[in-house]
Amino acid sequence: MSIETHPTHLRIHQFAGLKPGPKLLVTAAVHGNEVCGVTAIGQVIQALDSGSLRLLKGTLTLVPVVNPLAYQLGRREGERNMNRNLRPAVIAQDFEDRLAGRLCPLMAQHDVLLDLHSFQSRGQAFVMLGPRDNQHELEPFAHAAAEAMLACSLGPTRIVEGWLSTYALGLQRRKAKAGAGQTARQDLTLDPHYGVGTTEYMRSQGGYGVTLECGQHLDPQAPQVAHLAILRALALLGLVSAESVGPHRPAQAPEFLQLYEVIDRQHPGDQFAREWSSFDVVEKDQLIGTRHDGSAVLAPASGRIVFPNSMAAAGQEWCYLARPSDRTIAKQ
Template sequence: MTDKPKVEAPAVSQRPTHLHTHTFHGLAPGPKLLVLGAVHGNEVCGAKAITQLLQDIDSGQLNIERGSVTFVPVTNPLAHQLQLRIGDRNLNRNMAPSAIPQDFEDRIANVLCPLLDAHDVLLDLHSFHTGGAPFVMIGPQDNSGTLEPFTHAEAEMRLAVCTGAPRIVEGWLDTYARGVSRRAAAPTATGTARAQTLVTNPNYGVGTTEYMRSRGGYGVTLECGQHDDPQAVQVARRAILQTLALLDMASVPPEPVPADREILRLVDVTDREHAGDSFSREWRSFDAVKAGELIGVRHSGFQVKAPHDGFVVFPNPRAEPGQEWFYMARRRP
């Protein structure tokens, strides 16, 4: 399979100068919820669902009664303006304030990180390249380790379940850390020095939810469906409403949760090394593979095979060299 021709980014006449947020305060005490859309600019289902719900609030169809909720329909306005995943870089990596911001995403993070600090719970709405069912990503079990210490695993699992996603995925940060370690040991000779510095930074696996956990809160990333699937908007809308119900912030009736849920753990990540690397077929997230099954072929002719029985996750046929090509997952025991 060959990649599609690279699409040139639309011209930008003026870079965005602000981040647009909408906050509603209930008149009774309660938690502080943050809902993000379009952290990646071409993942618009969350932005569309948030826009619908803002209209419902303005019309009185939905009332925030307890706590407060802040909606950010478009979290990366430059990437959204470009209709691309990123602006200058991936906003959902290396999430941290910058004393000396070097790119647009650094400047957004300088606004977004204090916003995350000010909230208790995060729902981050995304979509994915290839087909497949929605899934939700959670953090680690409660632990006091050095990589991602955490004390809200039970609450986070309740949040994940209420989104209605039939599949729950864990193991992001430690899997990403292994990928960073490999990149640092054998850097790809492509991209700018800035790009190489980012992808080999141990903090590069930290996105919105990881930052939220590091600040004492909890949150999930909901992958609502394929980018262009209109049903992804409804998945995002339902998740927001059910989160408000779970947190008792609005008079929204709770819906039944899936009886059968699959929990998978990410165990490894494989980078694309060359623009000529190609998949053996059009993989979708969570396609099952057997040990030794062909997944892709390197530009050199080297065959990339599944190291064990499991599932292909986040296959990205247009990944830049040195970036994540696909992940492998296994069922949680």
């Protein structure tokens, strides 16, 4: 596709309450083949336009298709992964850089972000949560309690933390291999900022937000998961009445998991030992996969496998590993 046929605008819907209140941004199709949120956002727009859902205060901004090029092509990326290395570019190098020039200021104008995604492998919906309050260099943060409350209110009862710190671990390994003279692409995957996506950028601007993985890409229930999550976020923040949505806290207590390891695919010949689904249980020393040279990839500890990607390119994340977290949430 030539640059002349690339989309030339970003569609943004905004509803401004007449009373002051929180500013919520809801995004979908950051990856163009993850479309459940597009449907859900359309339903919310229709409800607000018809009056069956009323915004009582604050601001609701909806971006149903964050990456229109990837969406138009029906694939994960346009020219690169929109959910990595997200920041305003000094000089735009690609389509996603030009999108970031619009999206990043928009995020900075809001207090809360709900980013709707889906995933390739089979598995149930879950929420990706940010770090605990800290003043560390990697991802300083001061809204952990509010963000955890949002995560626990959306519907899914499995919540995963530790994304950026685990991604940084993989980044360090890739850089070490490149520095040792091994073949490695000198591209964005070696950029220290590469692990930053929508929620990480939102936190860097003083807000907070979560990623909701609504299920497998083609799961017919995924749009319903996304729709309910938007309504529950609105109710939690007081932008709509709780009565119009129903209970915004699931009855079941959430399961918290901590990502602790990322395993890269090193060669196209690397193969998984079986067809993994996110959150399949793995035992210590269980065979996860086999490298192209026949060497075994074993689980370093008991836990769960997350984001297994049998189509990962060499040098990219093949899967993540998670274990139980001691994270808790205060009852309100």
